[in-house]
Amino acid sequence: MLVVEKNALSEEIESYVNKYGNDRSALLMILHEIQKKHRHISEFAQQEVARLLNIHPVEVFSVISFFAFLNSNPKGRNLVRICQTISCDMKGKSGLVKAIERELGIEMGGTTKDNKFTVEYANCLGLCDMGPAMAINDQVFLQLTPEKAVELLGKVK
C-alpha cells in the first residue's frame, strides 16, 4: 500500500469516527462504511479503527470475523448474493446458481478474474414470498429466472 493511499484511508476513517463518535458502540457502523466503500476491511484499516477507538486491533478483527457481511480479505467490486434458504430454494435457486456460474466462469464463493464480481450464498434475505431472490450490492431483485439474473449481471458496471 502506498503512503498516499494509507493517508487517504486514515483520513477517511477519521471522518467516520467524527460522524459516529469514538465510542466502541460506533464500531459496527464505522466498519460498515469502510466495507461498503472498499468491499473489505484491510489490516491497515483495522489498525486505524482500533487506534481511533482506543481498543486493541484484535478486537476489531474478532468483530469482523463474526459477521457475514464484513470481511478482511479483498472481494470483487460488486457483491452478488443468492438466497439459499428453503423458500428460494424451492422456487429454483439452483437454476440461478448454475446459470451464473456458467456465465461468469466461477464457482459460488469465487471472484471473477477481472475482479468485477464476487458471488456468494446468503441466508434468508427476507424475500421468501417473491423468490428466488438475489442481491447485487445493496439492491435486491425478485422472482428471478436464470435468464433474468444473468441479464441483470450484464447491466452492472
Add this chain to the structure above:
Amino acid sequence: METIKKKRTGPVIFSEYKRGDAITKALSMTREDILFELKDSKLKGRGGAGFPTSTKWMLTAAAKSNEKFLVCNADEGEPGTFKDRVLLMEYPELVFDGMVVGGYTIGAQKGIVYLRGEYEYLLKPLEDYLEVMRKDNLLGKNILGKKDFSFEIEVFLGSGAYVCGEETALIESLEGHRGEPRNRPPYPINTGYLGRPTSVNNVETLAAVSHIVMKGGSWFAKFGTDKSSGSKLFSVSGDCEKPGVYELPWGIKISELLEIVGAKNTKAVQIGGASGHCVPKSQFNRTMAYEDVATGGSVMVFNESRDMLHVLKNFMEFFVDESCGQCTPCRMGNVKLLEGVEMIEKGEYTFAHINKLKDLGRTMQLASKCGLGQSSPNPFISILDNFKDEIFNAANGGRNGK
C-alpha cells in the same frame, strides 16, 4: 426493490391509523394508564417468545436509572419471515409511533432500530421518515410541547448475523462486540445496552402498541383467543398460489390458513421458521396460538412433490452457518445433526445412530445458551418423527434402499 404500497386490510394491525395519533393520545395519558391499557390488551411479544409486553415495560419503567433505552428488534432473520420488512416499508408510522409511546412509558430518552444488514435498502427511506417526524415535533426535544419528554430514534445497521435477533446478542452487537448472547440473568430490563435498563421489542409488537393506545386494551383483547389476544401477521411462502403477509386473528386453524393462501396438495407446513416445528397433514386441524402451535409468524408450505429430507438438510445447513460458536452444544451439536442428515441421504446410517442424534438434539434443547441452539434441533426431531415413512420406511427400505 419496488415500493408499491399495496392496499392491505386487517382487523388490527392493518386497520385505519393516522400518523402521530398514538403519540398525541399517549402524551395526554399517564404512564400508568398506558401500562394498564397494555395489561388489558394481554399483548405478548411478537418475535416468537411471547413475553407479555406490559410486564416487560413495567419492569423497565420501574428500574432505577437516569438513562434508559428502547430497542426495536428489526433483525428478522428467521427463514420464511418477512412481516417486519412489510411493516417498515409500508407502515413506518405504526412502528415509530409505537416506539415513541414506549419511550414515554418506560422513561427512555433514546430509541434504536436494529435493522438487519439484508434490509440495507430500507435505511434511507427510514431515515428520511424520521427526519419528517423531527420536523413535525413527533421526535426530538419536548415532543408536541410535552415538557420533560424528549426522545430520539436512530437506525443501526446489522451485518448479517441471525443470532443477533436474540436480544442480548443484539445488545452486544450494538455495543460493538461480537454478537454472542449473554448469560441471563441479568436481563436487559435492568442491565441492557451500555449496562442501562433496556426494553427490546419486536417491530410488530410496537406496531400493535400504537393501535392499543388509540382503541384501548379491551378492544384488542376481543380478537384472538383467551391466551393469545389480538391478531398476528403471518409470512406465508412456499407452495401456494398467494404467498405474502396476512393478518389473521390468533386461533386460526392451519387448514383454514392454507385455504386462504391457496395451497393445494399440501404435505407439510413448517411453522415458526427453521427453528419451528414441521406439522404434517394429519395435524392440520391444530390452531395457531400460544396455547397450541406458537409462532413468530413464519409459515412455509410444502406440497406432495417436496423431499422432506432435502428441507431438513437446508435447515441444518442454515444452523451450522449461523451458530455463533460460543457454547459447545450448539456449535458441535448442529454439525453432528447435519452429518446425520447426510448419512441418511447417502443411505449410510443405522437407526441406533439416528436415535443417539435425537438424544443429542434433546440435550441441545436443554443445554444451549440461547434460543438458537435450544430450538435448532426442533426440525431434526420433528421432521424425522413425522415423516419417517417417507424417509426411512418407503418401498425398498426408504432412502436406505435407493
